[in-house]
Amino acid sequence: xxxxxxxxxxxxxxxxxxxxxxxxxxxxxxxxxxxxxxxxxxxxxxxxxxxxxxxxxxxxxxxxxxxxxxxxxxxxxxxxxxxxxxxxxxxxxxxxxxxxxxxxxxxxxxxxxxxxxxxxxxxxxxxxxxxxxxxxxxxxxxxxxxxxxxxxxxxxxxxxxxxxxxxxxxxxxxxxxxxxxxxxxxxxxxxxxxxxxxxxxxxxxxx
Numbered sequence: 001x002x003x004x005x006x007x008x009x010x011x012x013x014x015x016x017x018x019x020x021x022x023x024x025x026x027x028x029x030x031x032x033x034x035x036x037x038x039x040x041x042x043x044x045x046x047x048x049x050x051x052x053x054x055x056x057x058x059x060x061x062x063x064x065x066x067x068x069x070x071x072x073x074x075x076x077x078x079x080x081x082x083x084x085x086x087x088x089x090x091x092x093x094x095x096x097x098x099x100x101x102x103x104x105x106x107x108x109x110x111x112x113x114x115x116x117x118x119x120x121x122x123x124x125x126x127x128x129x130x131x132x133x134x135x136x137x138x139x140x141x142x143x144x145x146x147x148x149x150x151x152x153x154x155x156x157x158x159x160x161x162x163x164x165x166x167x168x169x170x171x172x173x174x175x176x177x178x179x180x181x182x183x184x185x186x187x188x189x190x191x192x193x194x195x196x197x198x199x200x201x202x203x204x205x206x207x
Contacts, residue, residue: 009133010165010176013183014047016066021162023181027072035084036075037160037179041140042099043071043078044162044178045205048138049111053207057106078102088158092117092142092201095160112206118144118199122192125202126173129166129188132204139163140203141177147195152186155179163202 016022024040027033032040046058047066056063060077061070082089082098089095092115103111116128132139139162146157156177164183165176173188194200 006170007130007168008166009130011048011133011136011138012052013138013164013178014051014066016071016181017068019068019181020183021178021181022071022075025180026068027075029076031084032075032079035088036079038089038095038098039075039078039082039084041160041162041203042082042095042102043075045099045111045138045140046074046078046102049207052136053110055108055110057108058103058111089160090142090144090158090200092203095140095142095203110207114204114206115201116204117201118192118194120201122189125188125192128202128204129163129173129175130168132202133164133166137205137207139205141191142200142202143191143194144198144200145194145196146191147193148190151190152184153191156186 021044022040024033024036049055050059051063081102096113096115140160141163142160143156144158146153149157161177161179163175164178167174174185175188177184177186
């Protein structure tokens with residue numbers, strides 16, 4: 001039975017040439033292909049806010065037509081702040097510490113961050129996602145291990161990606177996840193119930 005859409009909101013996102021956002025699989029550097037998702041989530045955030053909130057100093061290239069070369073150059077700048085490591089950027093705190101250093105170096109402290117850990121309830125996560133998207137803020141999302149490792153979430157396990165929309169159904173909230181140059185819709189209820197004690201979570205932005 002098809003469920004009724006009760007509420008829906010999507011952010012206006014950007015393309016890198018033909019790609020919907022960036023794509024770490026296209027990096028020539030294997031360390032970025034395998035472990036650069038945290039840096040890429042920060043890059044995507046910077047480009048988004050440079051385009052929507054006039055934070056032009058966060059992204060050093062033109063914001064209307066984004067080329068792969070420019071995107072890659074920027075990602076390698078961010079790599080110094082969110083360097084790939086054996087376990088990845090596997091906590092919200094590591095992401096915030098590295099990204100805050102970049103923001104300080106860019107002399108822009110308007111963008112504030114709050115860690116929303118996976119220990120919150122699903123109902124609290126629903127409210128956080130809706131509030132962020134309704135405030136026109138993308139959400140860096142950290143997924144660690146997940147019990148459904150062979151399902152639709154397989155490529156998003158132990159991975160940072162961006163949430164840029166939601167669709168409220170009668171018994172769940174679907175979220176628009178952006179990574180690998182494309183977007184997919186996932187059940188937030190399934191994502192949030194990882195089945196493991198060590199959990200990721202979300203970065204909430206405040207301007």
